[in-house]
Amino acid sequence: MSTMRLSFWHTARRVFAVVLSLFMLLPVVVILIASLTNDNAVKFPPESFGVRWYVEVFKNESFREGIVFSLEVAFFVAVASGIIGVLAALALARGRFPGRDAIVTILMMPIALPHVVLAIALLQIVGFLALPSSPYALVAGHLLVTVPYVLRLTMASVVGIDANIERASRSLGASALQTGRYVTLPMIAPGLVAGIVFAFLLSFDESTIALFTSLPGLTTLPAAIFGYATQGSSPLITTASGLMIVFAAVLMIAVEYFFGVLRLMANETR
Amino acid sequence: MSSIGASDSMSVPRPRNFLRDNLPLVMTVPALLVAAFFFTIPMAALFVNSFSVVNGLDVKWTLSNYTDIIGDSYYWEIMGRTLWIAVMATVVTMVLGFCAALYLYFSESKWRRVFLFLLVSPLFISVIVRTYGWIIILGPSGLLNWVIPGDARISLLKTDTGIIIALVHIYLPYMVLSLNASLIKMDRRLIHAATSLGARSWRIFKDVILPASLPGAIAGAIIVFSMSMTAFSTPVLIGGAVRKTMAYLVYQQNLLLGNWQFGSALAFVLLGVTVAIVTVLSRIGKRAEATR
Numbered sequence: 001m002s003t004m005r006l007s008f009w010h011t012a013r014r015v016f017a018v019v020l021s022l023f024m025l026l027p028v029v030v031i032l033i034a035s036l037t038n039d040n041a042v043k044f045p046p047e048s049f050g051v052r053w054y055v056e057v058f059k060n061e062s063f064r065e066g067i068v069f070s071l072e073v074a075f076f077v078a079v080a081s082g083i084i085g086v087l088a089a090l091a092l093a094r095g096r097f098p099g100r101d102a103i104v105t106i107l108m109m110p111i112a113l114p115h116v117v118l119a120i121a122l123l124q125i126v127g128f129l130a131l132p133s134s135p136y137a138l139v140a141g142h143l144l145v146t147v148p149y150v151l152r153l154t155m156a157s158v159v160g161i162d163a164n165i166e167r168a169s170r171s172l173g174a175s176a177l178q179t180g181r182y183v184t185l186p187m188i189a190p191g192l193v194a195g196i197v198f199a200f201l202l203s204f205d206e207s208t209i210a211l212f213t214s215l216p217g218l219t220t221l222p223a224a225i226f227g228y229a230t231q232g233s234s235p236l237i238t239t240a241s242g243l244m245i246v247f248a249a250v251l252m253i254a255v256e257y258f259f260g261v262l263r264l265m266a267n268e269t270r
Numbered sequence: 271m272s273s274i275g276a277s278d279s280m281s282v283p284r285p286r287n288f289l290r291d292n293l294p295l296v297m298t299v300p301a302l303l304v305a306a307f308f309f310t311i312p313m314a315a316l317f318v319n320s321f322s323v324v325n326g327l328d329v330k331w332t333l334s335n336y337t338d339i340i341g342d343s344y345y346w347e348i349m350g351r352t353l354w355i356a357v358m359a360t361v362v363t364m365v366l367g368f369c370a371a372l373y374l375y376f377s378e379s380k381w382r383r384v385f386l387f388l389l390v391s392p393l394f395i396s397v398i399v400r401t402y403g404w405i406i407i408l409g410p411s412g413l414l415n416w417v418i419p420g421d422a423r424i425s426l427l428k429t430d431t432g433i434i435i436a437l438v439h440i441y442l443p444y445m446v447l448s449l450n451a452s453l454i455k456m457d458r459r460l461i462h463a464a465t466s467l468g469a470r471s472w473r474i475f476k477d478v479i480l481p482a483s484l485p486g487a488i489a490g491a492i493i494v495f496s497m498s499m500t501a502f503s504t505p506v507l508i509g510g511a512v513r514k515t516m517a518y519l520v521y522q523q524n525l526l527l528g529n530w531q532f533g534s535a536l537a538f539v540l541l542g543v544t545v546a547i548v549t550v551l552s553r554i555g556k557r558a559e560a561t562r
Contacts, residue, residue: 017373017381020366021388027403027439028395030413034406044406044413088301095294103298106305113313114500114544116517117537120524121312124319124534140308147304205396208502212525222398229398229507233405241399248394262383265390266447267454 028245035235035242042233053239063240065217066224070204073135073220077142078200084143085150085199086192090184092151093158107151110144118144119212134218141209146199153198153264157191194259201251205244320534335535345519345536349543352515355430355505356498359437363494364487366438367445371483374446375453386450390443397440401504404436408508432508433515437498444497445490452486453479481558488555492548499544516540 030044035053037046057063092104110118122137131137161184169179185192207222214223221244228237255261262268323330339345374386392400407413408426415423426432456479464474502517509515520540523533 013373013377016369017377017385020370021385023439024388024392024442026407026413027400028392030406031399031403041411042406042409043411044416084300084304087297091294091297097292097294103302106310107301110305110309112496114496114517114541116500116502116520117313117316117541118309120520120530120533120537121316122308123524124316124530125312127530128315140304143304144308147301151301201394205394205398207396207398211503212521222396225398225402226503226507229402229405233402233409237402238406241402244396244399248396252391252394261391262386265393265443266386266450268383268386 031238031241031245035238037235037238039235042235042238053235054242057236057239057243060236062219062224062227063221063236066219066221066240067243069218070220070222073138073142074200074204077139077146077203078196080139081143081146081150081199082192082196085147085195086154086188088147089151089154089158089188093155094163108148111148115141115145115206115208116212119209122209123212132215132218133213134215135213138210138213138218138220141213142203142206145206145209146202149198149202150192150195153191153195154188157188161187190259194255194264197251197255197258198264201248204247316534317538319531320538322531324531335532336539338532339535339539345539348514348519349516349539351430351513352499352517352540353543355433355437355515356495358430358434359441359498360491360495362434362438363442363445364491367442367449367490368483368487370442370446371449371453371486372479374450375456389446392439393443398503398507400440401436401507404432404439405507408432408435427508428510428512430509430513433505433513436504436508437501440501440504441494441497444493448490448493449483449486452483452489456482484555484558488551492551495551496544496548499547500540 034042034044034046036049036051037043038048038050038052039046088103088107092100118141119137122141123133126133126137126140165187166179166183169183170176174182204220205222206220207226210220210223211226214220214227219227221240225237225240225244228234228240252261255264260268320335321331321333323332323334370385370389374382377385405412405427410423410425410427412425414426418424426435460478460482461474464478469477500517501515502521505513505515506518506521509518516536517540520533520537523529523536527533
């Protein structure tokens with residue numbers, strides 16, 4: 001009886017894990033399969049297979065512009081949040097100065113707020129200053145979301161290094177700048193690179209702020225996909241989504257290489 | 271930085287230099303500028319704006335934006351639907367997330383890491399893409415109709431159920447990560463002790479695992495609930511114009527109708543209700559931990 005119950009739970013656990021894995025994979029797999037079709041409308045399963053729409057998507061002006069603009073914005077946001085984040089992280093992880101905890105709280109706060117609210121707040125300000133919303137409000141909004149992540153990852157790396165190594169470097173005659181460049185930076189590099197790649201991906205994937213701030217010709221790929229998807233499904237959106245999945249997969253491999261995806265997300269050390 | 275200070279004190283005293291002496295503070299300046307100009311000031315301006323009514327060049331300070339929202343049953347109905355969707359998404363995510371986190375905690379299978387990877391990797395893919403995947407699945411010529419036999423064309427698009435399914439899929443990784451973070455802190459010997467003292471599985475779950483995972487469960491519920499309350503693209507794309515949620519109204523008032531003052535007030539109503547419920551949740555969590 002008890003072995004029967006045990007094996008029942010054992011099987012139930014496995015079935016659950018498999019079913020939940022399939023559920024998590026489902027939308028991604030469905031998009032990838034549905035995108036490889038020559039059909040004129042989105043059907044699942046597709047009636048024919050081919051790469052016709054992957055050619056069409058690059059001929060479509062709004063998607064082509066969207067890809068380029070998304071990459072530009074994400075690149076700028078990643079570099080800027082990397083610089084801003086690493087400076088703040090070094091100071092905040094080491095320094096003991098008045099207001100330190102308050103500064104950390106203020107810097108982390110934007111990720112707790114809905115993108116809808118951040119977006120309209122930024123739109124009203126750039127409207128007041130008579131600036132175009134894209135790319136100014138867009139980049140500002142993305143920096144708000146990405147700086148906290150870079151800060152958190154880099155701070156964790158800074159806390160993890162032994163300050164005696166830097167002291168040794170200084171006592172052997174290296175300047176503060178040399179110590180920072182040749183001792184500190186290499187030690188925090190994995191956390192910083194993971195933070196920058198993550199910032200790139202957050203900006204590249206973000207859709208709400210991107211949609212609210214979009215202007216003709218200055219619309220990111222996710223915002224362009226949203227615009228088309230409000231009219232229903234179409235093979236063009238499917239392939240554009242497929243491209244975003246491929247892109248995310250490439251960056252995921254980069255994170256895995258530099259830092260370990262599961263270590264980054266779930267503190268997995270095994 | 272301490273390392274710089276230590277070696278500086280050994281050398282000949284140098285003249286005062288504000289930048290050098292306050293280096294840590296100076297290094298946070300770029301981040302603080304971002305927080306001030308892109309966050310604090312815009313949010314304050316949004317809040318102030320929500321108390322104004324603009325008529326041409328005439329600006330009037332009033333509470334009428336808020337009283338108009340509270341006095342109109344239309345907004346109550348949409349807030350009700352938003353709450354219902356967010357609560358359902360949170361509950362379903364919690365149940366699935368708990369089972370997944372327990373599996374991750376106890377499994378010694380070589381597939382464990384694969385399972386964890388499949389659970390968290392969707393976070394790398396844009397919400398808009400995952401939502402679009404659900405549109406293909408739930409739509410009239412999608413996977414659902416292929417799997418379910420019969421000629422009747424069913425579609426979960428433009429239904430609350432469809433929105434909830436997509437939100438559960440999108441926010442489940444956060445719940446799993448949050449519960450997982452709590453569970454890995456639990457001492458495995460507690461379970462061995464309880465087992466050797468003869469406790470049944472149910473009692474171990476109730477008296478050992480549940481209390482240990484409570485902080486993660488509350489944190490996960492807070493994340494999933496607040497994100498579901500304020501989610502924009504998923505409810506709009508799946509629910510369409512017939513199943514509007516609060517986030518869509520904020521968008522509509524601000525961007526489609528250009529009614530910025532009223533739209534600001536709507537945003538703060540949504541934010542206020544969300545924060546109120548999140549505060550209650552975290553109080554419950556703190557109290558449960560204190561009485562343990």
